[in-house]
Amino acid sequence: MKAQKKCPSCGEWSPWLQKPDDRCFYCDALLDPRAHTIEQERAEQEAENKKKIEAIVLPIHPEDGFFARLGKRVFNVVQLVFVAILSFFIWLITVMAG
Known part of the structure; x- marks a missing residue:
């Protein structure tokens, strides 16, 4: 059974792989914009931490x-x-x- 999620933009149901960058099949909007921003912030934090470690x-x-x-x-x-x-x-x- 495939997971589906209702698009917050157009209201249609789209296949959902439960990834932060999954997009709507109909309008190409992000299915979970909050998870996408959290993932981006986490990636930025990891890059910043790596720079701090390299500075030591x-x-x-x-x-x-x-x-x-x-x-x-x-x-x-x-x-x-x-x-x-x-x-x-x-x-x-x-x-x-x-």
Whole structure:
């Protein structure tokens, strides 16, 4: 049995795959505009979060020299170890506190 949804624009019943970008068979309007906007906002938020994560790590470009790449790689490793140790101490304090 196929799912159908009533179009909010024209009022006709259209096949619905329950995706945010499903469109009406008759008038080509979005069947669920609210879900479509929520999906777009979620995609924008993911892109923004990815940019924030990339800003934390020092990027290593292919055109960087040998010593620049080595220095950036060492810096990234030291930064990772520092965060790991800090996270361990926070976890330890939390466990000891009960």
